[in-house]
Amino acid sequence: MTTEQGIKIQLHQTFPLTIKRLGINGEGVGYFKKQVVFVPGALPGEEVVVEATKINPKFAEAKIKKIRMKSEHRVLPLCPVYDQCGGCQLQHLKYDQQLKEKRDIIIQSLERHTKLPIDKLDIRETIGMEDPWSYRNKSSFQVGQKDGKVLAGLYGLNSHQLINIDQCVVQHAQTNEATATVKQILEDLKIPIYNEKSRKGIVRTIVTRVGIQTGELQIVLITAQTELPKKEHIIELIQKRLPNVKSVMQNINGQKTSLIFGEETVPLAGEEFIQETLGDLQFELSARTFFQLNPVQTIKLYNEVKHAAQLTGEEKVLDAYCGVGTIGLWLADQAAEVRGMDIIPESIEDAKKNAKRHGFTNTKYVPGKAEEVLPKWVKKGWKPDVIVVDPPRTGLDNQLLQTILQVEPKKLIYVSCNPSTLAKDIQTLSNNYEVNYIQPVDMFPHTAHVEVVSQMILKNEAGSR
Numbered sequence: 001m002t003t004e005q006g007i008k009i010q011l012h013q014t015f016p017l018t019i020k021r022l023g024i025n026g027e028g029v030g031y032f033k034k035q036v037v038f039v040p041g042a043l044p045g046e047e048v049v050v051e052a053t054k055i056n057p058k059f060a061e062a063k064i065k066k067i068r069m070k071s072e073h074r075v076l077p078l079c080p081v082y083d084q085c086g087g088c089q090l091q092h093l094k095y096d097q098q099l100k101e102k103r104d105i106i107i108q109s110l111e112r113h114t115k116l117p118i119d120k121l122d123i124r125e126t127i128g129m130e131d132p133w134s135y136r137n138k139s140s141f142q143v144g145q146k147d148g149k150v151l152a153g154l155y156g157l158n159s160h161q162l163i164n165i166d167q168c169v170v171q172h173a174q175t176n177e178a179t180a181t182v183k184q185i186l187e188d189l190k191i192p193i194y195n196e197k198s199r200k201g202i203v204r205t206i207v208t209r210v211g212i213q214t215g216e217l218q219i220v221l222i223t224a225q226t227e228l229p230k231k232e233h234i235i236e237l238i239q240k241r242l243p244n245v246k247s248v249m250q251n252i253n254g255q256k257t258s259l260i261f262g263e264e265t266v267p268l269a270g271e272e273f274i275q276e277t278l279g280d281l282q283f284e285l286s287a288r289t290f291f292q293l294n295p296v297q298t299i300k301l302y303n304e305v306k307h308a309a310q311l312t313g314e315e316k317v318l319d320a321y322c323g324v325g326t327i328g329l330w331l332a333d334q335a336a337e338v339r340g341m342d343i344i345p346e347s348i349e350d351a352k353k354n355a356k357r358h359g360f361t362n363t364k365y366v367p368g369k370a371e372e373v374l375p376k377w378v379k380k381g382w383k384p385d386v387i388v389v390d391p392p393r394t395g396l397d398n399q400l401l402q403t404i405l406q407v408e409p410k411k412l413i414y415v416s417c418n419p420s421t422l423a424k425d426i427q428t429l430s431n432n433y434e435v436n437y438i439q440p441v442d443m444f445p446h447t448a449h450v451e452v453v454s455q456m457i458l459k460n461e462a463g464s465r
Helices: 094-115 172-190 232-243 295-309 324-334 345-357 368-379 398-407 419-429 459-464
Strands: 014-022 028-032 035-039 047-054 059-071 138-146 149-154 161-162 201-209 216-225 245-252 264-270 274-280 281-286 316-319 339-344 363-367 386-389 411-416 433-439 449-458
Touching: 014 035, 014 094, 028 047, 047 386, 059 216, 094 419, 094 433, 138 161, 138 172, 149 172, 149 201, 161 324, 172 216, 172 232, 216 274, 232 245, 232 264, 245 274, 264 295, 274 295, 281 324, 281 345, 295 324, 295 386, 295 411, 295 449, 316 324, 324 339, 324 363, 324 386, 339 345, 339 368, 345 363, 368 398, 386 398, 398 419, 411 419, 419 449, 449 459
Parallel strands: 035 059, 216 245, 316 339, 316 386, 339 363, 386 411
Antiparallel strands: 014 028, 014 047, 028 035, 047 059, 138 149, 138 201, 149 161, 201 216, 245 264, 274 281, 411 449, 433 449
């Protein structure tokens, strides 16, 4: 690895480093001879001695050998397998400081990908949780076996070694209990556990989900084949040991894939869904339904969207990645009309059902891509005043970006789970839109993830306010 001065960092070279800030994946970032070095587990302000583990043309990766000067914000992680699992990246950082660093991650992305005057932008303090533990309502733990014991957990950081997790500190207590119970039942009944290498065995994954407001529990066994030995016995023991279970499902995935769910899902016992409540809205969650993993913060996030939309009851609102309709329905009582689209037809059916269940008659949901559906609606005379987008991590489709620029809604509310793609899309939109403010929301404490709500105003509208 060579800089302009011809200095090279060698693999396994040991050198001192001062950590300047956190990177987008939660790793410490320092500079050695003007070269960027990423160090997992290091914190801003720390002086560390590191060993280079990977050399890339533009940066190096390194691991901590010694911490010479610790950050005042460093704490002992609660999780015993924190350094192996890789699910949380920031448990070693005090929670109030995590919120500050997440705001800085957004600033870094804007600095890197936009030409906006960052010091003039209204980037607000991150909205955190009162209790940042036990917040996840769903777990998907791979199953394995060692010395006759059934293991359930996640694959280790950058490896294919299964890390057994008995009590995950960010999982809801009921999902932890459910996973442990099902694991024990599989072990007691000697149910064949799937082996990825030999591709033999049956049970691959235990998925548990709880309705945090309702207390209802769903268990999904992901199996490599349709036949499940001792099925009736498994169901009987689950229902006996976990009285809150409302739904027991089986999903069949015989493919060699990293995807958890297969296409076929069959009910084993109880209902095919559980109920969950968000504010005044109720949702039915089936085995494969996408639903936010942190309902407590989801309410804060959606209220921020509502605040940013500033609806008066007159506006036509477009929910461009509507899923099962959660954001659009959150706004529907203050809008003249809400329309949404999604590429998953099942989600659209759920969105229609959800709207009907809550008595909304001012909603319309269709399957399809926003960039294809929206121009047809505009051609027929329906033009949105407000567009809300909540895209996947890859950001907005370029065709949709161009469509938004052509349709020119007065207001664009951009909900993002990836500051980098948000910043790139803001740059594309910035000729026509002014970023009024950016509000970070911490949906996943102790990880490097940060959700963002950006309010963007059409420039001639912004000037007339």
